[in-house]
Amino acid sequence: EQKQGGEEFAGLTPEQQTRLKSSIDEATETFTSRVEAIDTEMATLTPQYTKIQQEQAFWQEQFEKEVNGERSGIRGLGPRARSIRDDQLAWRRTEAARLGVLLKSLSEEKSALLASIAESKATAIAAFEKKLEAERAVAAVEEARVAALRRKVQADQADQFVEQQNQIRATIKEQIDSMLIELKRMQGELAATGADERATIEAIASDTRRDILTQTLALHYLFQQGERGGKFAFTTYWILTALFMLVDTIPLMVKFFCKAGPYDKLLDREEVQYDSDHAAFLKSHHRYMKELGEGDLIAVTRNKTLENALVDGVEHSRAARAFLDSMIELERAFHEKMLAEQESDAYAAPEKREMLEAMKKGFYEDMHRRMENFFAHSHNVPVQNVGVRTGI
Structure with a gap:
């Protein structure tokens, strides 16, 4: 079946x-x-x-x-x-x-x-x-x-395609016609501009020269005409020259002989800070290059971006280690003081014990917040800024 x-x-x-x-x-x-x-x-x-x-x-x-x-x-x-x-x-x-x-x-x-x-x-x-x-x-x-x-x-x-092609052909034809009209207009403008330029060149060539050299030669020629006011013009020329030089040098003389003001101190502070930062960078860079030459990291220097990132990472690691050491020392000192306070006040009132607990809690919360802020700021440094800082 x-x-x-x-x-x-x-x-x-x-x-x-x-x-x-x-x-x-x-x-x-x-x-x-x-x-x-x-x-x-x-x-x-x-x-x-x-x-x-x-x-x-x-x-x-x-x-x-x-x-x-x-x-x-x-x-x-x-x-x-x-x-x-x-x-x-x-x-x-x-x-x-x-x-x-x-x-x-x-x-x-x-x-x-x-x-x-x-x-x-x-x-x-x-x-x-x-x-x-x-x-x-x-x-x-x-x-x-x-x-x-x-x-x-x-x-x-098929009909739509043919219609679209016809529309595209008509549009291209209109664009070509408009471009031809624009080309004729530009050719006319270029011809007019060329004619104007030739006329300007001819006018300049035929006109009397008024450049600085011609004016200087004319002024010296005037100085040589003593009986016609040449000496007066020469004396006036030197007086004006001395006046202009005096106006330009008075601020420099005042600044040189007067006491430095707040603005100068601010500028000097920035320069001193820059010099100290630059000296610290040179010192760390020299130490880094010495360690690089003695170690196996010479291949890193072939990539400038990677080298800058490595230098910045080393500096951040050292800063983080110093920060952690200071935080550990601070916590150890606080812990010792709290133990001493608790041993001396073993039979103290409950309010004082609560106050000590609140102080302990606030201290550790503040330490935790400071560590979060430090490491968050360290990890959010852009790579471009690192490259610029290490290149100074």
Whole structure:
């Protein structure tokens, strides 16, 4: 039956095979359940029927031996033969006949049910084939509609593409025309500019020179005309020159001879701070270069950014170590003082003990906050700033 069903399902998709199997199972569900019940009942009755037949054959053989006198030597229907017939054979014959009739009726009913199952299966397959044909027709109509829509969409896209190309062509033509007009205008402006430049050059060439050299030569020529005011002009020239030099040098003289003011002190403080920072950098840089030459970090110097980051990391590590040492010393001193205070005030009032606990809690919270601020500031230093600082 499975082979026949597999042949009938051939050529169908998995989804269609599932639907067909569901239809067949639904159509033959009643008959199938009855056939399973008959099989169960026959599986129970068949061993009983076989056992009854075997026992009947055994007692029939014993009965015939008694009647023939093979066992007791008395021929005919004796007491033992009647006992075997009445006590062993009679009810087994009746039970065997009943079981045979029951098995026969069950076999006939099963045959009829199998025929009904086959008929129902054929009916379900026929109905499914009709439904499948209808679905194929609907699918064919839908496929034709989709193909028509696809052709229409392709035609619309082609029309839109042609229209877009025409618009682009018109736009390019307008741009070319406007650029040609602009080119003609620029050519005219360049021609006018060239003409103006030539006219200006000619005017400059034909005009009297008024540059500084010409004016200086004219002034010296005036100095040489003594009887025409040359000496007066020469004297005036030196007086004005001395006046201008005096005006320029008075601030310098005042600044040189007077006491330094607050502004000068501020500038001097910045310069002193810069000099000290620069001296500290040179000292640390010399120490770093010495350690670099003695160690295995020479490959780092090939990357300037990495070198600057390494130098900055070393400086931060040293600063962090000094900071931690100071914090540890401060905590140790505070702990010793608190222990001494607690030992001296062992029997002090509760208010004083609470005050000491509050002071301890505030001290450790302040230390924790200072450490967080220090390391947060150390880790948030930008790389560019590090490079600039190490390069000073």
